Structures are given as structure tokens and as C-alpha cells.
Amino acid sequence: MPQKQAENPGNSGNTVVRRFSVAPMMDWTDRHCRFFLRLLSKQTLLYTEMVTTGALLHNDAHRFLRHDASEHPLALQLGGSVPADLAACARLAEDAGYDEVNLNVGCPSDRVQNNMIGACLMAHPALVADCVKAMRDAVSTPVTVKHRIGINGRDSYAELCDFVGQVREAGCRSFTVHARIAILEGLSPKENREVPPLRYEVAAQLKADFPDLEIVLNGGIKTLEECQAHLETFDGVMLGREAYHNPYLLAEVDQRLFGSDAPVVSxxxxxxxxxxxxxxxxxxxxxxxxxxxxxxxxxxxxxxxxxxxxxxxxxxxxxxxxxxxxxxxxxxxxxx
CATH class of the missing domain: 1.20.120 (Four Helix Bundle (Hemerythrin (Met), subunit A))
Known part of the structure; x- marks a missing residue:
């Protein structure tokens, strides 16, 4: 039987179940993709593509926030580093009915680095903490963070603990950990998903050292058997490209990971x-x-x-x- 899901109370007692989720993926997890994936699994937590604060505040917010009611449970991933802007966007997300707001601290692309978005923020834990606090102060929707285990030049375990510790002090209780470092110079985003080695043991140590936090594992997971094994250690697992390229994998998620007795959809x-x-x-x-x-x-x-x-x-x-x-x-x- 599935283990009891760790609770994440957010700001107001809302509980989002993160036992299994599909990662935010640029150009892929748009509203049409999410509608399709929801037909395969009712329990999976779905994430939007990363949406920058500038896109929401200075363009057509409705276009970026639009979603079908069936997509829930649904999280909006934001890219940004200005606390006031992130707070404003979190309010837009809450008004639009999203179940979670997630801050991207993992994307390694040059384009987002130049705007202080993504993995480069791991070098600025105090700023990430300020961003999280601003969003938490603005909304009752749970605020979470997705990050790497480090970046080049700041990849020690002590520095990872410093990052998580400071963000925890700002009130974040759920962290999705991509168990690779990000190399911010010289590697493409695709190479950053493949070249730095996976280090699940680092994420496991993080869970052991921060037992009060919800730790969701991301990176390199391909099968439900692997998911079940990782759930012995972590509170949740997140799949990315495997879920996109082999979507029928989701058809058994509810039964095998959530204990549902509903028939598997063909x-x-x-x-x-x-x-x-x-x-x-x-x-x-x-x-x-x-x-x-x-x-x-x-x-x-x-x-x-x-x-x-x-x-x-x-x-x-x-x-x-x-x-x-x-x-x-x-x-x-x-x-x-």
C-alpha cells in the first residue's frame, strides 16, 4: 500500500499531494498537454511551463494563466527574482485558482540567468528567501521551490544546506530537488539534464537532515518501479521527459502509487x-x-x-x- 503522504499545510491548511508529479517543461506542459495528461491520471500533480513575472505583469496574464478545471491539482511555476513582482504574480495565480505556486531555482539556460531567474539564484539564498516570504505574505496558496543540489562554484553539501535552511526560515516547507548540479557556463540546458551526474544520495541526505520538510525527488526517474523505490526515502517523485515521451506510464500511477481501485484507462x-x-x-x-x-x-x-x-x-x-x-x-x- 502507498505510504502516507507527508502533509504540506502551506499558509492556510491547504494540502497539495505531491506524491507523484509531472515536471514543468518549457514548450511542453502547456494547457493542452496538461488536459491530455489528466485523462491518464486523476491524482498526478501537474505543473505549468515556467512563466516569468514579466510575462504575467506586462503581457496578457489570462493567456498564461488559462487552464481547464479538469487540470487540477495544478501548480503554476514562476520565474523571477524581484520579491514584489513575484508576490503580485502569486496573487494572480491564487485568483486564477491554482493549487500551488512554485519558484524556479533550477533552470540553467543563459537567457534566464541574464534576468536572474533559475539555477543562478542558488548563489543567492537570502534573495530566494525574500522571494518566498513575499509570496507567502501575499497569498494563502502553498508556495514551493524547485532547485538543483548546487551550481558550479557553489556545489558543496554545506552550501546546499545553507540554501535550504534559509528558504525554510522564510516559511517554505516543500522543496523539489533535481538531484544534479547545474553548470552555468559551457553547457546547454539539454546537457545540464544529462552531463552532471545524478546524486540521489545527496537529496536523501537532505531529507534525513531536514525531516520536517517535504522533499520531492526529480531527475532521471523513468519507471513506476523506480518511483516506488524512491518513495521509501522521499515524500514524492517528479518525472519530466519520460512522462512526456511515454505518457501512458501515467495510466497506472493512481493505482500503483495512490492505491486507487479505479480501472486503468486504455x-x-x-x-x-x-x-x-x-x-x-x-x-x-x-x-x-x-x-x-x-x-x-x-x-x-x-x-x-x-x-x-x-x-x-x-x-x-x-x-x-x-x-x-x-x-x-x-x-x-x-x-x-
């Missing part, structure tokens, strides 16, 4: 439930590929997977009736 059932959503999106002026680009991995491992991907990634752009092409793709997974 691939064809998911596509049948997705079809009305696609129709509504197209009727509102959207394109089918806005949705179908996220489901290409659903046929992974099956004969016909290549044809499934071709239909939904290439053929729909040339078709006079793209819904007919979608239905062709559905037929390839009928009964599976």
Missing part, C-alpha cells in the same frame, strides 16, 4: 475523451496540432507507432479534414 479511451476537447479547440479557432503534438508518445512500443506519429505530426497539416486523420490514428490504437 489508450483508445483516452483518445475518445480527448476528441471533444480537440473539436472545441478547433471551433474556437485553434489548430489540431496544438493538442496532438503532445500525444505522439502514446503509441510507444506498439506496432503502428510510427504511422500514428506520422498521421498526427505531418498528415494533419495537409488534410482538408484533420479530424478524419485523427480518427485514423485512433483506429491504430483501438482496444489498446
Amino acid at each position: 489508450r483508445s479511451e483516452v483518445l475518445a475523451q480527448l476528441r471533444p476537447y480537440i473539436v472545441a479547440h478547433m471551433e474556437s479557432g485553434g489548430a489540431m496540432h496544438h493538442v496532438t503534438r503532445h500525444i505522439l508518445g502514446l503509441a510507444q512500443g506498439f506496432k503502428g507507432a510510427r504511422r500514428f506519429r506520422q498521421l498526427l505530426s505531418a498528415d494533419i497539416h495537409k488534410a482538408a479534414q484533420p479530424l478524419a486523420v485523427f480518427d485514423q490514428a485512433v483506429e491504430l490504437l483501438q482496444g489498446r
Whole structure:
């Protein structure tokens, strides 16, 4: 049976269950992707793409915050380092109904570093603490932090504990730990997800040394068996690219990690439930590929997977009736 989930009271007794979550991924975890993933698992905590404070405060906030009610439980990940701006954005998130606000302290890209966003903030724990306090003072929605175990030049365990300790003093009680350091010069974001070695033992030591905190493990996890093993040590696990490229993995999450007795949904059932959503999106002026680009991995491992991907990634752009092409793709997974 699943272990009892550690409670995270946030600011006002709200409890967000972080036992299993899908990571925020730029260009991937948009609202269409999240709607699709929710059809596979009702319990998984879903995260938005990272949204910068500037995008929310100086552009169309509704466009960035828009989501379907079915996506809950749902967290908004923010990128920023100005406490007042983050507080204003946290208020927007709370007004929009998000269940959690997460601060990105893990993204290593040059573009965000130049704006003091992401992993570079690990060198400034006092500033991160100020950001967290400002958001917590502004909203009752739980405020969390996602970070690395260090950055080049600040990668000792003592420095990691200093970072977590200062942010804890600001009231944060839930930390999602990507168990790699980030190399801020010379590596691309993709290389930063692969080159620095995974060090789960560092994250485990963090949980041992901060037993009062909720520690969610992220980085390199690919199977539900691995998730179950890590849940012996950590309060939760977060999957990123594996959940995107092999989304049907989520179909057994509720049963295996949350103890649900609901039947496992089939691939064809998911596509049948997705079809009305696609129709509504197209009727509102959207394109089918806005949705179908996220489901290409659903046929992974099956004969016909290549044809499934071709239909939904290439053929729909040339078709006079793209819904007919979608239905062709559905037929390839009928009964599976």
C-alpha cells in the first residue's frame, strides 16, 4: 500500500499531494498537454511551463494563466527574482485558482540567468528567501521551490544546506530537488539534464537532515518501479521527459502509487475523451496540432507507432479534414 503522504499545510491548511508529479517543461506542459495528461491520471500533480513575472505583469496574464478545471491539482511555476513582482504574480495565480505556486531555482539556460531567474539564484539564498516570504505574505496558496543540489562554484553539501535552511526560515516547507548540479557556463540546458551526474544520495541526505520538510525527488526517474523505490526515502517523485515521451506510464500511477481501485484507462479511451476537447479547440479557432503534438508518445512500443506519429505530426497539416486523420490514428490504437 502507498505510504502516507507527508502533509504540506502551506499558509492556510491547504494540502497539495505531491506524491507523484509531472515536471514543468518549457514548450511542453502547456494547457493542452496538461488536459491530455489528466485523462491518464486523476491524482498526478501537474505543473505549468515556467512563466516569468514579466510575462504575467506586462503581457496578457489570462493567456498564461488559462487552464481547464479538469487540470487540477495544478501548480503554476514562476520565474523571477524581484520579491514584489513575484508576490503580485502569486496573487494572480491564487485568483486564477491554482493549487500551488512554485519558484524556479533550477533552470540553467543563459537567457534566464541574464534576468536572474533559475539555477543562478542558488548563489543567492537570502534573495530566494525574500522571494518566498513575499509570496507567502501575499497569498494563502502553498508556495514551493524547485532547485538543483548546487551550481558550479557553489556545489558543496554545506552550501546546499545553507540554501535550504534559509528558504525554510522564510516559511517554505516543500522543496523539489533535481538531484544534479547545474553548470552555468559551457553547457546547454539539454546537457545540464544529462552531463552532471545524478546524486540521489545527496537529496536523501537532505531529507534525513531536514525531516520536517517535504522533499520531492526529480531527475532521471523513468519507471513506476523506480518511483516506488524512491518513495521509501522521499515524500514524492517528479518525472519530466519520460512522462512526456511515454505518457501512458501515467495510466497506472493512481493505482500503483495512490492505491486507487479505479480501472486503468486504455489508450483508445483516452483518445475518445480527448476528441471533444480537440473539436472545441478547433471551433474556437485553434489548430489540431496544438493538442496532438503532445500525444505522439502514446503509441510507444506498439506496432503502428510510427504511422500514428506520422498521421498526427505531418498528415494533419495537409488534410482538408484533420479530424478524419485523427480518427485514423485512433483506429491504430483501438482496444489498446
